[in-house]
Amino acid sequence: MNTPELTSDSDAPSVTRHNLLEPSILPIKRQQRSIGTLGFTWIWIGIAFMIATFQLGATGVSGLPLLQVVAVILLANFVLALLMTLTADIGTEHGLSFAVYLRAPFGVHGTHIPSLFRGLVAAIWFGIQTYLGALALSGIVEYLTGFDNWAVWYVIFAVVQVINTALGIKAVEFLSSIAAPAIIAISVWMYMTLDVLAVAKGVNIWTFVGDKPLTIMTLFLANVAFWSTLAIDIPNITRYVRTPVDAKGFFSRNRHIFLAQLVALPLTQTWIAVIGAASFIAAGDWNPINVIQGQSTGFSLIVLMVLVVLAQWSTNTAANLIPAALTFVNAGAPRVKYPTAVVIAGIIGTLSMPWAILDNLFAFLFSYGSFLSAIGGIMVADYYLIRRRRLNVPQLYELQGQFHYWRGFNPAGLLAWAASSVLAFFSGDWAFVVGFVSGLVIHGLLMKLWIVKRYPQQEIVSDSAEQWLATSVGQDWSYDADSDSFRRTPGGQG
Template sequence: MEKKSNYLRSPDLLPIASSERNIGPFGFAVIWVGMAIVLAAFAIGGGAIIHLPLGLVILATLLGSVAIGVLMTIIGDIGVEHGLSFPVYMRAPFGTIGTHIPSIVRGITAACWFGINTYFGSTAINAILNLLFGFDNWFICFLLFAAFQLINTSLGIKSIERFADLAAPIIILISCWMYIALSDKAVEQGKNIWTWVESPVTGGAAFTAFMVVVMSNMGFWATLAADMPTLSRYFRAPKKERNWFKRNKTQLLGSIIIMPIVNTFMIIIGAVSYMAVANSDPVVALQETASGITLGVLMLMIVLAQWSTNTSANVIPAATIFSNVGGPKMPFWVGVVLAGIIGMLAQPWSLFTVLNSALLVIGGILTSIVGILFADYYLLRKRRVNVQDLYEKDGQFRYLKGFNLAGFISWIVGGVIANMLSSYSSIVGFVVGAGLYYILAKYWWFKKYPQAEMVDPDDSQYLGITAGRDWAVEGADIEAEVITDAAAERV
């Protein structure tokens, strides 16, 4: 009997067993330090300090960071409980084919972030080489830096954790130096860093400016909030633990405590940088506040920061999504390369100038997806998932020719309304997406397409690690043989 390939069963997208989950609370906290120290965040601080004093900027950043951190942890339970990645679970609210559309949007967004961070890192590398050897060609540095990052990511999740272990303490120390140097320069100019504002606003305008900072920070991390299962499926968790907090303890420290603290520190540096040199670009700021070996070391911080952020927050999610779209014949490393190519073709050197405005749009679009995931996983399925059918072409998630219209209608409406109310985009996107999807799915779509885990909510059949289960997809071993045979034929 001829073997037929099932594109839903790419080996890189199968559920992760508990024995393969290697990241604990400390490891994830360290990864978060590497991810949260990202230069693009400086733009939020630089833009915020124009209208608000530093104290309000810090408060708005903490509120936005904690809020999106909570959403990350909530959605991350999908990976912890079932070992599923974002593009695989998206087959439930969007369909086995429909999942590709929002997933590609998320993947392209992540690839563009990869490009932006790589651009900053490359300008820092160029500055180091110029300082040491007189070399000056940032574009060559851009290409080489991109290649090194992609190779590092292709080596797998454990290599990323090891890299973050090395980079994180170095980055923290140099970030502190950077803050002190820029603060001193601002004070020398007669500016009190806690009261100086370039164009202060009051009343309703001040509240709007405050909410824009909150929403910008939520939009900044909205991509990872939607895609957290792709990373959280590697988190260690106790079997047969029904307490949500104990089961998700690996996530809690990193996403709700470490990320808000580190992200806020980055926003502060961006604000102080704008005070000191009227520019939130840290490469420009450092070149005006340091020289010699000190400048070289600080530029190294920038390189390490972008590298550690890109691997965990951008390349892995994008590569996993592209692998899902491409099917079993597109391995993870091909997805990594594709993410890198898209990131470079996006011309990231032009994207930074419109970043703050883009974050409000991105936040609304992606938090609508987060809301849909929340409603589907918690409110409708109550964490029970028919995992086997997620990998079946003609299973319950095929819906209407592979599309779940309830998910698409909710996403489109949520994204549009969120961007009509852009100052509150992330909150509006989440609430509208979740509420509309719950109504459409429960009272319309799932009446047409019954869901097994909702018809018979049996924990022993449809829960994962809470029931002590590691999901094994039927036919996955046959699928691996098909891929091997196809590769042999090409040789």
Template sequence: MKKEESYLKSPDLLPIAHKDKKIGTGGFAMMWVGMAVVLAAFAIGGAGVQSLSLTWVVVATIIGTIGIGLFITVIGDIGIEHGLSFPVYMRAPFGTIGTHIPSIVRGLAASFWFGINTYFGATAMNAILNVLFGFDNWFVCFLIFATVQLVNTALGIKAVERFADLAAPVIIIISVWMYASLSEQAISQGREVWAWIESPVTGGAAVTAFLVVIFSNMGFWATISADIPSISRFIKAPRFERSWVKRNKGTLVGSMIALPITQTFMVVIGGVSYIAVSNYDPVVALQEAATGLVLGVLLLMIVLAQWSTNVSANLVPAATIFSNVGGPRVPFWAGVIIAGVVGSVVQPWSLFNILIPILLIVGGILSAIVGILFADYYLLRKRRVNVPDLYEKDGQYRYMNGVNAAGFIAWFIGGLAAYFLSNYSFLVGFLVGAGTYYVLAKYWWFKKYKQAEMLDPSDEKYLGITVGRDWIIGSDSESQAVQEVGSGLDEGR
């Protein structure tokens, strides 16, 4: 076997077969409950009620999260249909070598977020141990907390889902208690929770504030909407199902129901917290009143929230990306360790005030990749993919020395537009990235480098689960597509 071919055919990056899709609809929804409980969601609520009533902040949040949930589901079809991860499919719009550059940007961002979230979880864990046993060493807590998360993720996607099933109900219960306690604090100060506004705005300023809340919610999940195939490839879906909606039921329920509900509730808690004590962080607000066991329970939620967010939203995508870069010598579990080491060694918590804006800007720039993926997968290839060639060093995705110039030009232009229009970065990046890539690829790049699925748009040759196919990639340069003949029964449920 040639080295280059082995590099492209890392076992952890091969297409996931139908029988190996382990996450059910409920499991993915629970993963979203855990992922959506993050400090940034509280911040959106706190910032929103400074200009708008909480009612309008909620409306904007629902619009934004349903919108981003749709984008996540749309891109997630890459994983559902073909069992492909994010860095592997990126070989189509960026090339077999070019895929590494945008992928590494996302992988590093995910690793830094892991470090930041682990720091917050470790400080909460340290506070719990301090209350119970008088122990006070946040760095020891950091090492323990990081190790536990890395082991959980390295055990595989099923272990990640099982933890989410455990953590989500606890998070929901504690969140309801937090809301009730914060509302009581606000009311005790004579502030009507759903009508209070710190500095009311009207007219055009109100419209702008409303749009900022919408795009803040969308922009925060831009990175997940790009690399969701790394998770969605494990979600159960029926074979022989021609309906896009029915085939993507698992991601639809999670991304367009569980995410909006959870995110909106977290934004509400952040808003109520700001109304009560002028601080969007509910932990800071409730620490003034909570002591002993109550404070311990509150801090436990912070630990679980950081854990559940990290394993699904940061470690799984980062590990998949690092495994793609390293090839067979870097299996998934090794990618998990690399992500953990990178996110810890750089100590991102010490650069919090600088790093958070940078990471949010990176998220906006990555929104152009979502547009490029959409244009490549839906508009150009019509969901048909020559999957075997994604794993061939001399296949159609090699392009010019492994680089698709159309993808990089579109990413640069789309990312630049998103940067300069940061308040609306996700939508701007998506539209500019998608439009630029479509024009460049269709009328220039793919004229030079022919794409089999575009020349011969055959469902039987280039679709996956819709026609009952598992993509089997051989180790001897000969890949095959195993296709079951059936009546369309959903045999995986």
């Protein structure tokens, strides 16, 4: 097998002096990947149990029968999970984080524009989840002591989560393994309690029909947009998922991912939405914290509130703090290390006034979904249609290398993102679909007709495919700090 030249150009500045290298954003080797099927499933259950998900169910049942709401949300999340498996392969094949991969379609400097936008959205979601968790903490303390001050717990809860996430992916996986069973327990209790409450009021949860105007398509697209954030940066997590040696096939390479994303995500998301709908029907309030406080006392109230806190905590670490931190590391390395980036994400999220955002959740979802869906389309076009999964990974860490393009920016990626984001933003409910498809088409055409001809991409013009692949050919991308160079090394069993 021919091996490409992977060392730095002799006439180019060392990448270590140009903020492209930092340990937390180097490719993850096979032996470093510790998350299996069950671990990834626990993570997804923890992620899906967001209190904001309850609001999606409540909004759905305010205008549609619950059976329709269930079918729409289940289908929407399954479709999104399918799209997510495409971007997930960037992590399982090459061990790359989201922000580092964006150096390919956007350039070594251009990556910071879309990746930091995603990082800010993730940080804001951290604030939302922290706020909801703080309400639960405040409820516990108020019941026990009479002291009611959610703002104090808002700050304390934020600090604890930042510390946990800064400890690394193993701490995140451990928390999810504890939180996920707790989440299942609390959800079962909540449904049974709400069903009894509804029956006592003479209401059947499954035949109730609200009177607010809502279309099936609006609910479908809102649920797709809900996870558009993770649809693009899921490689941040999947690069830690175990992969078998020489897993040449897409399905075998991503086998640990399929159960979590295609089963755990849709089922958990739909189940939580059902509880939100039942809460709205039976208690007139989608927020489970208020329902728990109204329906429970004593030890059961404390336990349930603790479980709510765990749910928000597990979501925040995997879905919000890690993605945000890695984008900040990518932009500020080597001065900004991973723990520092986690702190920055925590501060931004804490100051984002999430209580105001929750009052306009659907508008928030569709607004940022417009921009993020376009990034997803660009990633899929670049990774599959342009490069065919081949990637010159060492050049991602070169300032003056292949991905320098025009002054560090790839005009194709930036123009495609700008055009498709504008189209999506003014497409109303169809924002996610319009953004994804237009981003894919525009970027693909600009790369093929313009950029590739002007800025040759080695993995595209090369006759050999294997030298630009990693996991599927039993190899790892490895960086040697002593020689400041990358090598491909045989990958161990993951």
